[in-house]
Amino acid sequence: xxxxxxxxxHRKRKTEAGPKSEDCVNPNSAVIAAFKVFxxxxxxxxxxxxRLVKISRDITIESxxxxxxxxxxxxxxxxxxxxNEADVKLDSxxxxxxxxxxxxKGEDLHQFHRxxxxxxxxxxxxxxxxxxxxxxxxxxxxxxNARLVFMRENNKGEAxxxxxxxxxxxxxxTPTDYLLGVADLTGELMRMCISSVGNGDIDTPFQLSGFxxxxxxxxxxxxxxxxxxxxxxxxxxxxxxxxxxxxxxTLRVRGSEIPKHMLxxxxxxxxxxxxxxxxxxx
Amino acid sequence: MxxxxxxxxxxxxxxxxxxxxxxxxxxxxxxxxxxxxxxTVLQSVHQPSGFKDIPSKCLKARELFCTxxxxxxxxxxxxxxxxxxxxxxxxxxxxxxxxxxxxxVVYLESESLVTREEVAQILAIEVDREKxxxxxxxxxxxxxxxxxxxxSRLAVNSVTAGDYGRPLRISNFINELDSGFRLLNLKxxxxxxxxxxxxxxxxxxxxxxxxLSIRGLAKEQExxxxx
Numbered sequence: 001x002x003x004x005x006x007x008x009x010h011r012k013r014k015t016e017a018g019p020k021s022e023d024c025v026n027p028n029s030a031v032i033a034a035f036k037v038f039x040x041x042x043x044x045x046x047x048x049x050x051r052l053v054k055i056s057r058d059i060t061i062e063s064x065x066x067x068x069x070x071x072x073x074x075x076x077x078x079x080x081x082x083x084n085e086a087d088v089k090l091d092s093x094x095x096x097x098x099x100x101x102x103x104x105k106g107e108d109l110h111q112f113h114r115x116x117x118x119x120x121x122x123x124x125x126x127x128x129x130x131x132x133x134x135x136x137x138x139x140x141x142x143x144x145n146a147r148l149v150f151m152r153e154n155n156k157g158e159a160x161x162x163x164x165x166x167x168x169x170x171x172x173x174t175p176t177d178y179l180l181g182v183a184d185l186t187g188e189l190m191r192m193c194i195s196s197v198g199n200g201d202i203d204t205p206f207q208l209s210g211f212x213x214x215x216x217x218x219x220x221x222x223x224x225x226x227x228x229x230x231x232x233x234x235x236x237x238x239x240x241x242x243x244x245x246x247x248x249x250t251l252r253v254r255g256s257e258i259p260k261h262m263l264x265x266x267x268x269x270x271x272x273x274x275x276x277x278x279x280x281x282x
Numbered sequence: 283m284x285x286x287x288x289x290x291x292x293x294x295x296x297x298x299x300x301x302x303x304x305x306x307x308x309x310x311x312x313x314x315x316x317x318x319x320x321x322t323v324l325q326s327v328h329q330p331s332g333f334k335d336i337p338s339k340c341l342k343a344r345e346l347f348c349t350x351x352x353x354x355x356x357x358x359x360x361x362x363x364x365x366x367x368x369x370x371x372x373x374x375x376x377x378x379x380x381x382x383x384x385x386x387v388v389y390l391e392s393e394s395l396v397t398r399e400e401v402a403q404i405l406a407i408e409v410d411r412e413k414x415x416x417x418x419x420x421x422x423x424x425x426x427x428x429x430x431x432x433x434s435r436l437a438v439n440s441v442t443a444g445d446y447g448r449p450l451r452i453s454n455f456i457n458e459l460d461s462g463f464r465l466l467n468l469k470x471x472x473x474x475x476x477x478x479x480x481x482x483x484x485x486x487x488x489x490x491x492x493x494l495s496i497r498g499l500a501k502e503q504e505x506x507x508x509x
Contacts, residue, residue: 031395035462041419046469108411110367138285141292175295211285218289225296 048103049115055099056119062093063119063126067188070129074196074204079133086130093123098150101171109172117177124173124181129188136207138215141178148173176227183219183233186212190240193247205251209244216241305360306372313353317379320346324386328436330443336390343387350380351406358407358415366415374421380405381417381425386432393451395459398422420473423466427476430456434483437490446499449490460484 066089073079100116124144131139148171189208196204216237224231320343326332327339361369384404388396401417402409408416433452440448460480468474 029458030397031458031462032465034395034397035465038419038423039465039467043467046467108364108367110365110370113367138288140288175292179292214285218285221286221289222293222296225293225300227296 048107049112052100052103052112052115055096055103056116059093059096059116059119060122062089062096063122066090066093066126067129070126070133071188071192071195073133074192074199074201083130083134086126090123090127090130093126094147097123097148097171098169101148101150101169104171105169109174113174120173120177121181121184124178125184125188128182128185132185132189132211136211138182138211141173141175144178145170145172176230179222179226179230180233182215183230183237186215186237186240190244193244197247197251202251205244205247209241209248212241212244302361303369303372306357306369309353309357309360310373310376313350313357313373313376313380316346316349316353317376317383320350320383321379324383324390327390328439333440333443333445340387340391343383347384347387347404350404354405354407354415363414366411370418374418377405377417377421378424378428381422382428382432385425385429389429389433389455393455395426395455401425420471423463424473424476426459427463427473427480430459430480430483434486437487441490441494446494449487449494453487453491456484456487 066086069082069089070086073082076082097120104112127144127147128139131137131143150169150171151167189212193205193208196208219230219234219237222230323339323342323346327336332339357373381401384401385396387404388394388400398417398419399409401422405417408414410416433456437449437452440446440452463477463480466477468477
């Protein structure tokens with residue numbers, strides 16, 4: 001409390017000293033006028049940035065939920081239903097990306113990139129996971145971008161400027177964001193592999209390990225030519241791949257000996273045992 | 283598209299990106315070199331002998347800015363203009379230095395704050411983002427803040443050199459800058475950090491002015507200019 005008073009006192013003194021300097025600082029001077037313009041420019045920029053951060057957060061949350069939903073496919077008989085539900089969720093995420101595209105209209109994408117890159121990566125993760133479950137293949141950057149084309153409603157545009165016809169907005173995901181999203185995808189695939197074994201699904205782990213290996217090879221091919229974050233994720237990717245490969249190994253060696261309902265227990269204990277030395281090495 | 287194809291496509295993108303960055307880095311290196319040369323020329327105003335021929339120093343600096351203009355022209359050709367912010371980090375530092383140097387020259391010549399348009403003109407770049415390679419407002423402001431600390435140094439040295447009038451004028455100038463910056467709502471970013479240093483420059487100059495006024499030196503200068 002006393003500190004605050006102190007501060008107030010200090011401020012007062014400053015304003016008292018103010019008039020003296022104000023004699024020489026004309027409030028209508030060119031410098032002050034220029035700074036008023038800068039103030040406006042900076043405020044506009046910061047506001048836009050904050051709005052983008054908020055949209056990005058929403059995208060992240062919604063994408064995470066979609067991923068959780070998709071993880072249920074291993075334990076539910078009707079896969080199609082879940083995929084459809086996930087698609088609906090992803091559509092709402094796409095709407096939000098449309099908002100980003102609208103904010104970025106006429107702006108440099110890279111100026112505000114930091115504001116929305118987490119959300120976009122999460123979206124790439126969700127949409128590629130969805131695609132993998134459906135088609136067992138990796139979604140390409142073009143396929144993702146192709147769905148990020150938005151029609152801008154006519155009436156909304158008229159309020160600001162007279163638009164002739166609906167304008168098309170597109171959002172392009174940068175290759176780096178795509179790459180980082182795919183790296184996150186591998187973590188999800190690893191989890192899917194573990195849980196599918198828990199449900200007695202013997203084929204999925206082998207499919208997954210093949211797919212993960214392909215992705216791993218791809219990342220090794222890029223190596224350290226990519227941005228810094230990519231090489232960081234490569235390490236986690238190796239761990240995920242290791243776990244999945246171990247899982248497949250266990251299945252092959254002991255799968256025929258053990259009754260199916262006990263397989264999950266054997267597997268999880270083994271995976272856990274393998275986890276520890278891995279972590280201490282890091 | 284197979285996984286391998288996808289990754290080799292991205293690899294192609296990444297190496298193209300790196301090539302562009304390398305090109306930019308080369309030009310920026312030359313720009314930094316020229317910026318240092320200009321700084322060396324202008325630094326001599328801190329010498330007692332330098333106070334006498336400030337105009338000639340400014341002329342020399344202006345000549346060197348011609349070289350800068352060539353380099354910025356070259357820099358513009360190295361990347362697609364709409365991707366300015368993608369590579370911004372590479373030239374951000376040097377552009378701030380150049381904005382400072384331009385502001386310093388203009389201050390020494392006319393004792394006024396350089397406008398953003400003037401800086402852009404001196405560096406042969408644009409003010410608006412839409413028109414091409416431009417001067418970001420934050421970079422301009424950062425350059426102005428570097429000027430403030432340089433001027434607080436100049437105030438001290440001008441007293442040493444026997445010029446008692448200059449600190450007062452610098453004080454007015456910095457005060458005006460300070461009230462200008464107080465209008466801005468800065469986020470917690472590098473610009474804000476630099477702005478936090480401005481108060482020390484203000485303080486320093488106020489001390490110089492105080493020292494001069496209690497000894498009656500400032501008034502003397504104002505009255506007749508004889509000492």
